[in-house]
Amino acid sequence: MTEALSPPEFYELVHRRRDVRGQFTGREMGEESLERLLGAAHAAPSVGLSQPWDFIVIRDGATRAAFKEHVASERETFMAELAGERKELFAGIKIEGIEEASLGLVVTYDSSRGAPHVLGRHAIAEAGLYSVCLAIENLWLAATAEGLGVGWVSFYREDFLRQLLGIPAEVRPVAWLCLGPVTHLEPVPDLEARRWAERRPLADVVRRERW
Amino acid sequence: MTEALSPPEFYELVHRRRDVRGQFTGREMGEESLERLLGAAHAAPSVGLSQPWDFIVIRDGATRAAFKEHVASERETFMAELAGERKELFAGIKIEGIEEASLGLVVTYDSSRGAPHVLGRHAIAEAGLYSVCLAIENLWLAATAEGLGVGWVSFYREDFLRQLLGIPAEVRPVAWLCLGPVTHLEPVPDLEARRWAERRPLADVVRRERW
Numbered sequence: 001m002t003e004a005l006s007p008p009e010f011y012e013l014v015h016r017r018r019d020v021r022g023q024f025t026g027r028e029m030g031e032e033s034l035e036r037l038l039g040a041a042h043a044a045p046s047v048g049l050s051q052p053w054d055f056i057v058i059r060d061g062a063t064r065a066a067f068k069e070h071v072a073s074e075r076e077t078f079m080a081e082l083a084g085e086r087k088e089l090f091a092g093i094k095i096e097g098i099e100e101a102s103l104g105l106v107v108t109y110d111s112s113r114g115a116p117h118v119l120g121r122h123a124i125a126e127a128g129l130y131s132v133c134l135a136i137e138n139l140w141l142a143a144t145a146e147g148l149g150v151g152w153v154s155f156y157r158e159d160f161l162r163q164l165l166g167i168p169a170e171v172r173p174v175a176w177l178c179l180g181p182v183t184h185l186e187p188v189p190d191l192e193a194r195r196w197a198e199r200r201p202l203a204d205v206v207r208r209e210r211w
Numbered sequence: 212m213t214e215a216l217s218p219p220e221f222y223e224l225v226h227r228r229r230d231v232r233g234q235f236t237g238r239e240m241g242e243e244s245l246e247r248l249l250g251a252a253h254a255a256p257s258v259g260l261s262q263p264w265d266f267i268v269i270r271d272g273a274t275r276a277a278f279k280e281h282v283a284s285e286r287e288t289f290m291a292e293l294a295g296e297r298k299e300l301f302a303g304i305k306i307e308g309i310e311e312a313s314l315g316l317v318v319t320y321d322s323s324r325g326a327p328h329v330l331g332r333h334a335i336a337e338a339g340l341y342s343v344c345l346a347i348e349n350l351w352l353a354a355t356a357e358g359l360g361v362g363w364v365s366f367y368r369e370d371f372l373r374q375l376l377g378i379p380a381e382v383r384p385v386a387w388l389c390l391g392p393v394t395h396l397e398p399v400p401d402l403e404a405r406r407w408a409e410r411r412p413l414a415d416v417v418r419r420e421r422w
Contacts, residue, residue, distance in 0.1 A: 005245070006356070007353070007356045007357050009220065009356075010221075010251075010352065010353060010356040011223065011247065011250070011251060011262055011353070013221065014251045014254050014255075014349055014352075014353065015254050017256070019256045035413070036218070036222065037294065038413060038417055039222070039413055040222060040225045042413045042416065043226050043228075044225075044348065045226050045228070045230050045348075045363065047349065047365060048402065048407070048408060049377045049400055049402040049403060049407065049408035049409075049410065050408070051410065051411055051416070052420075053416060054416045054417075054418060055416060055417050055418065056418045056419070056420070056421065056422060057417065057418070057419055058420055059420070059422070060420050062367065063421075068273055072329075074333075074334055077333065077334075078328075078330070078333045081328055081333065082328060086328060090330070091217075093329075093330070095331070101350065108422075114408060115296055117289075117292055117293055117297060119289070119301070119304070119306075119402065119407060119408075120306070120363075120365040120366060121223060121365070122288065122289045122292065122366075123285055123288075123289075123365065123366060123367060124365050124369065125366050126337075126340065126368075127365045129337065129340075130340075130344045130347075130385065131343075132387075133341045133344030133345055133348070134344055134345075134347065134348040134351075136341075136345065137255065137256075137344070137345040137348035137349060138348060138352075140256065140345075141221065141349075141352065142218070142221060142222065142225065145217070145218045145220075145221040146218050150329075152258075154258060154331040154332070154334065154335050154338045155331060155333075156334060156335075157225075157334050158221045158335065163422050165420075165422050166421045166422045168422065173420070174341065175341075191259065191260040191330065192260060192274075196259070196260065196330060197259060197260035197261070197325060197330075198260075199260065199262065200262055202246070202249060202250055202253045205262070205264060205265045205266060206249055206265075206266050206268065207265060207266065207268070207270070208267070208268055209267070209270070209271050209274065209369075209376075210267065210376050210377045211267060211319075211376050211377045211378045211379065211382070
């Protein structure tokens with residue numbers, strides 16, 4: 001029986017968590033540690049207890065190099081939409097640590113899990129997709145608790161990733177996560193430090209009784 | 212400076228978390244505690260640091276009664292799809308604690324936040340929706356750490372909820388969460404205890420290198 005954690009410790013963890021790009025060491029990640037992280041993800045809530053996620057652990061260098069190349073081309077696509085100061089700011093922002101991280105973890109959504117009658121999904125088709133994201137956040141916080149880093153890469157086309165990994169057409173890739181030991185976690189989000197965006201005050205997003 | 216939590220404490224928390232229906236006490240929830248929970252949600256990762264969420268805190272009895280009535284009618288809609296044993300099992304399952312909980316918390320997604328050029332969203336439109344779910348899981352775990360319960364209700368039509376709360380057409384409701392003090396958290400998910408679904412072994416959802 002482990003001791004329950006206190007709320008202050010949990011809040012410290014939540015605020016320490018970062019989206020990591022440049023701090024991966026590439027050191028080998030043990031299977032035990034990986035299993036604990038995946039276990040935390042797999043314990044997430046899911047609509048109708050459908051657990052509609054799968055996790056593909058990728059260490060292979062060729063797969064990672066191919067994905068990195070694709071991400072670089074999507075970076076160019078996004079860059080082409082920008083102008084002036086935004087373009088300059090973006091040029092200095094690192095968007096992925098695909099090869100520097102110890103491994104890649106692709107998380108997918110399978111809508112057939114628990115179908116046809118998934119309790120809680122008849123009115124909201126995306127509810128299953130939402131469950132997958134809850135699992136990702138569990139894993140992200142678990143990694144942070146273990147002193148590891150996670151970086152979510154979303155500069156990719158789902159069909160490219162499907163083809164690269166042999167994912168069936170009816171299964172949807174939700175994330176490529178870079179995962180592994182880090183030198184440290186930065187105290188401030190990268191996009192804030194680089195002046196791409198600012199965090200908003202909490203009061204701006206809380207409403208009472210109605211919108 | 213609070214102490215960092217240890218990984219075992221985090222895993223204990225993750226496995227203790229439950230989707231609560233029947234254990235709410237309805238006791239008043241303090242504003243300080245609510246603010247800590249919302250602060251945890253607001254510290255979640257978001258695509259391009261867009262923080263595209265809003266939180267509507269609902270205590271009003273009339274609003275909750277109207278939502279509960281709508282959910283009851285959606286329950287009937289789902290029930291009508293079922294037959295035989297599934298129908299019998301579902302009949303015994305409680306799907307919401309809207310009026311028993313201390314409050315309702317509606318979480319929404321505003322795709323205009325940070326637009327038009329949200330870093331990391333040009334290739335995957337749903338990436339902003341994913342961010343909102345990460346915030347929800349942060350709040351859910353924070354509530355669990357505080358000894359509170361959360362129950363995600365998804366038996367509703369988004370347009371009904373929009374109209375009920377005056378949410379603009381371009382903003383998407385993602386969840387109605389029931390929130391508040393509970394008598395206890397059940398050791399096993401309700402849907403498993405009621406034999407609606409079973410949790411799968413982790414090994415079933417982990418793949419190596421390819422699908």
